[in-house]
Amino acid sequence: MGLPKRIAYQDQRYPYIVLAPIGKKNKQIRSIGHKFERGLLSRLNDAIVDQIKDKALDVSAIRPYLGLSGRAVLPVSLQKEETIHPHLLRPELFLWGSLSEEHGLPLKKELLYETDFTQLSSEQLGKHVGEVLEDYLFLSHISEHEREYWLQKISKAFHAHPIVKLFHEKRKVIDAVEGMNQSSLISVLNYPEDIAYWRHRVEIVMRPFRSLPEQWLRGRESSCSHQKILEFDSEHRSICCYCESCDFCLFYHVDEDEVSFMEEYDVERAEKRMVTIEKQFNEIARKNQRLLEQLVQLKALKKQLSSARKTLEESLEVIHQIERYQRKEENLKLYPLLYMYDKMSRTQIPDQSSKSELLWLSRVVMDDVRMFKELREWKKVVPEHVYPITRHVLEELKSKLEEVRYGDDDIIITVKGRPLTYAYTQQILDLIYYYGSDYPAHTLVQMLAGKATNKLRTLHLHETRWFGLLSNWPEKHIQKLFNQLEKQGWLMKQQRGYSISDYAEEVM
Known part of the structure; x- marks a missing residue:
């Protein structure tokens, strides 16, 4: 951190200025030879003195920040022709990093002020120098702590912001609203006009919370893990923190230890709206009493079927094997209990542990909302004791699997009138397994x-x-055989040779 001593150049005629070469090939300053440069430095030095006096600035903190001794507080860069660079250096250049002593300061546009100070009047120069000194003072304060320290301060202040605190307090309800708004249950609730109005209100109510980046909200003190851009504003003594990945920007106010956002929201109104949006949905849900009862019945059916879970799972696996051999889907409706269990296994209906229908229904996951229409028939089909029937179904499916399994003499593929049996196919797949990707x-x-x-x-x-x-x-027919085996899903083409497919591994 600071200006490398090897390239720093101070002239007693301009005690408040330190000179440094700029540009990679410009390695040192030998002298200030031009009359124009000497006059400009004299004006600049006087402007610094005036600003320190007029604003009563305590610039002592700038010197350790720049690694300087004496009275110098403002670095000015000289170009290779020993002419003054017309733009002053931004203090960010010296923050949290070291500069090379082997060549001049980096000539980067973002590390220079836009103002050409060589063309300013005395009044304009004074104003510009005053602003630059304020920037250096602010950055010298920032430099007292590492970058990570400020990022932690920003994260903690983010979570202390009223709208973020409200988010944490209402997280369950917020998640429930968002979940319910996307739930398939919405489509089967009665009173569609009420639902449409509720969803319209959701867009308004959720706006403050949707403006907050998800990855910043996972903890109570941390932020996202992405690289962040920090920009410094000495006038407002704030740090602008921007995450490009989250597309999120906030302002950390150093003296207040608080953050503000690009758009602020009325927290009290947001809280009232959250209460209202939950209440509105609960009222709609209570008018759908039949649906609520059906959910309870479906949950009971799932529990009843789960008593034969092991047998049902095995039956589904056998069906999948049959489908692989037949190369087509089996009609599960031919096996009602399996059909039910298959759908139920992808359905989650938690216990209603809250008085809020919103909190309950938002956690319901339906595989298919048509289950509500099928429920009446399902209740007729499911016997009091499930296991004996499921055992019978499993045996029936195992018998069918034996029927569809390939026999050694079954013809798997025919190429130009030449049949290939299952036994030969197995041997070819063995070859591919051992040597397919090697040659x-x-x-x-x-x-x-x-x-x-x-x-x-x-x-x-x-x-x-x-x-x-x-x-x-x-040989040309063997190559066509490979092409056909690939086309039918037995082989997969690799950069070199072939490999056997997952399907082939399962069937073999």
């Missing part, structure tokens, strides 16, 4: 064709059990 396709083709090339002999591939497996097939 290119044409090498695998030559192995199956039994073509003992020098390459195959060198690699000892002619000694494998797959060599000549399809010796009565032309």
Whole structure:
């Protein structure tokens, strides 16, 4: 931190100024040779003295910030031709980092003031110098702590902001409103006009909370993990903190230890609206008593079916195996208990532990809202004792699985009138499993064709059990076989060769 001593240059004629070369190839200052430069530095030095006196500025904190001794408080940069750079250096250049002593200061637009101070009148120069000194004083205060310290202060102040505190207090309700607004249950509630009005109000009520970045709200003191941009405003003694990933900006006011946002909201009104929006939904829900009763009934059915959960899960797995062999979906409705269990397993209906219907219903996850229409029939189908029937269904499905399983002589694929049986398919898949991604396709083709090339002999591939497996097939047909096996989902093309698919692994 500070100005490297090796490149710093001070002239007793301008005691409040420290000079430094700017530009990577400009490594040091030998002298101030031009009359214009000397006159400009004299004006600048006088302006500094006047501003310190007029504003009663205590500039002593700037010197340790810049690593200077003596009276100098303002760095000015010289270009390679020993001409003064017309833009003063921003104090951010010296914050939380070290500068190289091997070459001049970095010539970056964002680290320079926009004002060309060489063209200013005495009054304008005084004003500009005063603002620059204020910036240096503010940054010298900021530099007393590391960047991480200020980020932590910003995070804590963020969570202390009234709207954020309200968010934490009302988090359950806020999450419930957002969840309910996206829930499929909304579509089956009666009184659609009331629902439409409620959803319209949600957009208004949620606006303050939606303006807050989700990742900042996960804890009570932390913020997001993204890199943040900090900008400093000495006039308001504030730090602008911007996260590009969250697209969120806030202002930390150093003296007050508080934050403000780009848009502020009336917290008292926001709190009242939260109470109202919950109350409105609860009133709508209570007018849908039949739906609430159906949810309780569905929950009871799920509990009843869960007594045979192991058998039902096994039955579903057998059905999936049957589907893999048949290459088509099985009609689950042919097995009512399985059909119900399959849908119920993806449905969550928690106990109503709160008096608020909103908090309860927002946690309901429905696989398919058509379940409400099917409920009457389901209640007729489910017996008092579920297990015996589910056991019978499982045995029936296992029998069907045996029927659809491939036999060794089953024809899996035909290429140009040449059939390939399941037994041969298994062997080819074994070859791909062991060698598929190690060798290119044409090498695998030559192995199956039994073509003992020098390459195959060198690699000892002619000694494998797959060599000549399809010796009565032309090589071009074997390549077409690979293409067909890939097309049907048995193989997957790789950058080099093939690999067997998940489907093939399951079936084999």
